[in-house]
Amino acid sequence: MHSRLVVALSFVCVAAPVFALDNGVARTPPMGWNSWNKFGCNVSEKMIREMADAVVTSGMKDAGYNYVVIDDCWQVSRDPEGNIVADAERFPSGMKALADYVHSKGLKFGLYSDAGTKTCQGRPGGRGYEYQDARQYAAWGVDYLKYDWCSHSTQDGPSSYALMSDALKQSGRPIVFSLCEWGSNKPWLWARDVGNLWRTTGDIQDKWSNDKKGQSLGVVQILDLQDGLASYAGPGHWNDPDMLEVGNGGMTSEEYRAHFSMWCLLAAPLIAGNDLRSMPADTRDILTNKEVIAIDQDSLGMEGRRVWRNGDTEVWARPLADGGRAVALLNRGSSAATIEVQWTDLGYPGHLSAKVRDLWAKQDRGAFTKSFSAVVPSHGVVMVTVKP
Ligand code: GLA
Numbered sequence: 001m002h003s004r005l006v007v008a009l010s011f012v013c014v015a016a017p018v019f020a021l022d023n024g025v026a027r028t029p030p031m032g033w034n035s036w037n038k039f040g041c042n043v044s045e046k047m048i049r050e051m052a053d054a055v056v057t058s059g060m061k062d063a064g065y066n067y068v069v070i071d072d073c074w075q076v077s078r079d080p081e082g083n084i085v086a087d088a089e090r091f092p093s094g095m096k097a098l099a100d101y102v103h104s105k106g107l108k109f110g111l112y113s114d115a116g117t118k119t120c121q122g123r124p125g126g127r128g129y130e131y132q133d134a135r136q137y138a139a140w141g142v143d144y145l146k147y148d149w150c151s152h153s154t155q156d157g158p159s160s161y162a163l164m165s166d167a168l169k170q171s172g173r174p175i176v177f178s179l180c181e182w183g184s185n186k187p188w189l190w191a192r193d194v195g196n197l198w199r200t201t202g203d204i205q206d207k208w209s210n211d212k213k214g215q216s217l218g219v220v221q222i223l224d225l226q227d228g229l230a231s232y233a234g235p236g237h238w239n240d241p242d243m244l245e246v247g248n249g250g251m252t253s254e255e256y257r258a259h260f261s262m263w264c265l266l267a268a269p270l271i272a273g274n275d276l277r278s279m280p281a282d283t284r285d286i287l288t289n290k291e292v293i294a295i296d297q298d299s300l301g302m303e304g305r306r307v308w309r310n311g312d313t314e315v316w317a318r319p320l321a322d323g324g325r326a327v328a329l330l331n332r333g334s335s336a337a338t339i340e341v342q343w344t345d346l347g348y349p350g351h352l353s354a355k356v357r358d359l360w361a362k363q364d365r366g367a368f369t370k371s372f373s374a375v376v377p378s379h380g381v382v383m384v385t386v387k388p
Contacts, residue, residue: 023169025176026196027235028297029269030144032067032110033060034243037206037273041073041121044090045098052102054276061107063288064297065272067144067176068102069110072121084113084124084133099141110144110176111137115160116151125151126164134167134175142175147195149181157185158194165194178240178269183225188232188239197240197269201225204242206250208379219251219259220332226266230303233267239303240269247274247283257360258330258381260286264296265304265316265328265383291359292383295326304328307345313376315341324354324387331376339382340373346386354388 033055035043052068055061074095076087086095099109113133114125126133126147137145147164149157161179168175179191179198187198205216217225222241233239241263246256263270272287279287295318304318304326312333318326325346329339343350356365356372360383365372374382 021165021177021193021196021236023174023177023196023236025143025174025236026238028299028301029238029267030067030176030178030197031063031065031270031293031297032069032108032144033065033272033276034069034071034110034146035273036071036112037204037243037245038248038275043070043073045093048098049101050277051275052105052107054279055107056105058276058279058284059288060272060276060284061105063290064293065270065287066106067108067110067271069112069144069146069271071112071146072119072148073123074111075113075119075123078124078129082129082132084129084136095140095142103141108143109141110146111140111142112146112148114148114150115164115181116149116153116155118151120148120150127152127155127160130164130167131170134164134171137168137175138171138173142173144176144178146178146180149184157181157187158190161187161191161194180240188229192232192237196236197238199240199242200229201241204245206245206248208251208255219245219255219262223262227306230266230305233301233303235299235301238267238269241266243269243271243273244287245273246286247272247279252379253282253286254377254380256283256286258379260289261292261328261360261381261383262316262330264292265318265326267296267298267301267303267318270296289360291357291362295320295359295383295385298326308341313337313339315339315345317341317346319347320385322387324385327372327384327386329374329376329382329384331378331380334378336375336377338373339376340371341386342371343369343386348386348388352388354386357385357387359383359385 102109177195179195191198203216207218210218300321308315314330316328350370
C-alpha cells in the first residue's frame with residue numbers, strides 16, 4: 001500500500017504541468033556560431049561549409065560550440081505552393097545538403113526567419129506560413145531557429161511567437177527556438193513557455209560603449225540592461241544579451257575578455273560571430289577558455305547578477321552547482337583599479353574560508369576569509385571562482 005502511494009505520488013509529479021518549454025534542448029545555454037555579426041547578408045554554402053570545418057579544426061567544437069546558424073539573407077522567395085525558397089546562387093546544393101554536411105561534422109544546423117511578413121533585410125518572413133515553414137525546416141534537418149521581429153505591423157508579440165513555437169513542436173523535431181524581439185514585449189515575462197532563449201535588448205555593436213540613442217548598443221549598455229532579469233533564466237530558457245563580437249576587431253583583447261566573461265557570468269547563449277577560418281591565437285584563447293565556459297554552462301543554470309557597484313567598479317556573481325560562486329570584478333573605468341568582493345555580498349558569512357581561483361590566469365590564489373581583491377585593468381575583468 002505504502003509503495004503504491006509512492007508510485008502514485010511520483011506519477012502525479014511527472015504529470016504535473018510543465019512551466020517551461022518542454023522540448024528537451026538548451027538545458028545549458030546554447031553554444032555555436034552565427035553568420036550575422038561578421039558577414040551580414042554575405043552568406044553562402046561555401047562559407048558555411050568552411051565555417052563548420054573551422055568549428056572543428058579551431059578547437060571550438062571541443063570547447064562546446066556546436067550550432068552553426070545562418071542568419072538573414074539565405075532566403076529569396078516563396079514558390080507557388082508557398083514553400084520558402086533558398087537563394088539558389090548562394091546555396092546551389094540546397095539547405096538539406098548543407099544541413100547534412102554540418103551534421104556530418106558532428107555539429108548542429110540552424111536557420112533564421114522572422115515572425116512578421118519580412119525579415120529585417122526584406123526577405124520573406126514566416127507570417128502565415130508558420131506550420132509549413134516548421135515542417136520544411138524539420139525536413140531539412142534544422143536544429144535551431146532564430147526568429148526575428150521586423151515587419152510585424154500590428155501583430156501581438158507573445159501570440160506570434162507562441163504560434164511558431166507550436167508549429168516547431170508539431171514538426172516533431174527538437175528545435176532550439178531563439179526569440180529575437182529585442183526585449184520589446186518583455187519576453188522574460190512570457191517566453192519561458194514559448195522559446196529556449198530570448199533577446200533582452202536591441203542589437204549589439206562591436207564596441208565597448210556606445211550610448212548614442214537610436215544606435216546599436218555597446219557591451220556596457222547591454223550589461224546594464226540585464227540588471228534585474230536574472231530570476232527569469234534557467235535550464236531550457238535563457239536571457240539572450242545578443243551574440244558575441246569577440247574577434248571582430250572593434251575592441252581590445254582586454255575588452256573582449258571582459259565581454260566574454262560577463263556573458264558567461266550571465267549564463268548567456270555563447271554564439272560566436274567572428275571568422276573562425278582565420279582566428280588569431282588571442283581570440284581563440286578567449287572563446288575556448290574551458291574554465292570560463294564551465295561557468296556559463298554550470299548545471300545549476302542560475303544567471304549572475306550585479307552584487308556591488310561603486311562608480312566604474314562593479315562586482316557580479318553567480319551561484320554554482322557545487323555551492324561555490326563565480327565572481328567577475330569588472331572595471332569600466334579608464335585606468336586600472338583595485339576591486340574587492342566581500343563574502344557577505346556572495347551570501348557567505350565573512351568568517352568562511354574559501355579557495356579562490358583566477359580563471360584567466362588559470363592559477364589558484366589560495367584560501368581567503370571575508371573578501372578577495374585584485375587589481376583590474378581598465379575595461380577589463382578579473383574572473384574567479386570562490387569555493388568554500
Ligand atoms: C535584427 C537582429 C539581428 C540580425 C539582423 C538580420 O537586427 O536583431 O541579430 O538577425 O536583424 O537582419
